Amino acid sequence: MIHQYQMDGLNIVLDVCSGSVHLVDEIAYDMIGRYEAESRDRILSAMTEKYGHREDVTPEELAQCYDEITALKEAGRLFSGDTFEPMAGELKQKTAGVVKALCLHVAHTCNLNCSYCFASQGKYHGDRAVMSYEVGKQALDFLIAHSGSRRNLEVDFFGGEPLMNFDVVKRLVAYARSVEKEHGKNFRFTLTTNGMLIDDDVIDFANRECANVVLSLDGRKEIHDRFRVDYAGNGSWERIVPKFRKLVEARGGKNYYMRGTFTHANPDFLKDIQVMLDLGFTELSMEPVVCAEGDPSALTKEDLPVVMKQYEDLARLLVQRRREGRPFTFYHYMIDLTGGPCVYKRISGCGSGTEYMAVTPWGDLYPCHQFVGEERFRLGDIWQGVVNTAVQDEFAACNVYAREECRTCWARLYCSGGCAANAYHATGSVRGVYGTGCELFRKRMECAIWAEAVRGLDARGKAGGAAPESDEKKAGREA
Template structure:
């Protein structure tokens, strides 16, 4: 399966199954975008515009790549069977409360009508015990602290990290940690702890003040950018100055239909000194006025192409700059289950609410139909676990013949359910957005290879 596309005039051909990317000339493009078979009539048509020797040479090169498995490669996993359930990561919903009231927040944390609850240390510790016992022979496991605002429950975050390290060492496992925070509670004490303990930190900042303040508001209704930015900047400054091992950080923003010029938000964040940036499209029901709609897709596509240009300019000025969704490794990508099943929600990755309830991921927390069990008694809904485990790119009709399947891994289950009422049918809008973002990412990787190659 090959996918032919252009970005900024570059003719690119991806072999989906071998994940080989080729930039081709006009002749090869005409051959590959047609019904290539090497038949005599194909050659006769091309001879009207190209010399016979050039056509023969191009066909020969294509045939060599085919024999090398770099073009028209067969599907490498047609009989894929997912591995048995094995928990590799937990998302601990340590706070159902937030010190902001972001209008697009799916958790509705921080709003007056939301139940405010913090996870007790005992629940968090039982979650750690569950992770250790259900991760089998896996040596590396992960715990994400989420909310709401998880740093509202910092004592439990701190205790859980210490407890998990002890339990992990005793079991021969290494535990990694990630905190997603709006930054308001990044006090000197918290910053020191996160850096010392090599905790990965995702920092929520939507970009320019007007884009951020439109949605990320205080409970009183005011904007939060003025207070958040210096706290995040200080954390990143200390991260940059940290010597020795440390976790990673990403400044993560959300864009809606009200800032479809989100390349400017990327530019703004880089100008603030942030090297690691992510901008995600909002996930929301179509009746929300900020939700992306089908009619927004042409602008979104154009903006990702503009973002590719802005990103390459930033990368050439400072090679440390990273945009999360342009980071594609064509040579050594994710492991097989991750390529085919994504995050592993519902069978390899579980979320834990403040009371210890288990759910497929943080976006399903609170939905009774997706309750899986609890940290005290373990998983009760093995049927639901198996339904998630058996949902992968080969069981999704829309995915099995899609060129992007090994990059997007079938998309987000929660987004699929939100749009279609089924985890087996991915979001059409999400897929359309993802595919063009991937095209831009592949274009960026091709250009970075040129840039870094020219410097070596």
């Protein structure tokens, strides 16, 4: 399977199963589109008719182009078949019972009252609560005990607002550090915070102990303050931005993400990205809101073309700023074509409910943070482990081949089958497909690969017509 698209002067051909990316001229682009459906003679004749008037195009030249395509096919770099299906589930089977990441809900409470919050202001449709040290410690012990031979263990302090239980967070990290060596483990902590309680102590802790910090900022002040308000209804932008700047400045290059949410109020989210950049933040993530259809903040069909345009312009901005020596990172455009994940990872699904689980303040286990509060998805608890094996099996079976729609999607090895929570909330089934999310994902991948291709060309001094300000030409075509 291949996918062809054009963007800003580049003709891009992806060979889905080998992972190959080809930049081709217009003749090769045309030929590749016909290659599997038409004979050699017919293609060459059609090409002669279409391009024969050009001085640089001769019958020999066209034949040579056809032969180049054939050579790539024979080398397994074009039209390669999907031979991975028998391996689907193999990795999960091999690692059955191994847990390597926990999302610790240390605070089901929040000091902000954001109406779009998927966690219903941190309460996850339940009672307010904070996790005790004893529950948190048992969760870490559970993770160590079930992590098999995995060395790197990920723990995300999440909420609600985790800094409302900061003392427990600090004690849990101290505990993990005191036992990780004897168990041959390396804990990687992440703190996800709205910033309200950041102070020097938090900054010192986060920069010393957290491999990553996720900071919630929606961009423009008026956009941010529309949803991210305190319980008195006051916006939080003015209070958090100076704290975020101080934290990031002190971070000394360690990982962080400035993470925004865009909604129906700001489908033109590139303006919010620009604000983040103007504030000096360079590691950015911007996510579509997750909420029920019909919610006032939900993205509408009319928003989608605007959002698609933002993704394209964002890719152009990324290229432009990189060329100007002012690079930034957009989480969804980070794509390492040479060092990305192996195919096992790409076909195995996201890992929720198997290698990754969320822990509530009471020690209950859920497949991921987005299922917390949905009683039917409760897997068990950190003392007994997983007891609801029927639900776990449902998640274990999620992989690229579990959904019919994914089998014919060119982006399946970039998304691994998508987000089970998005699928559930859109269709009522974790094996469903959240179509809008898929559309956005495919657009992000096209833009990410384009930006990476331009980077490669720039490095070789051959950027050609790939000017970021030129008009985008879209002509996606699957074969």
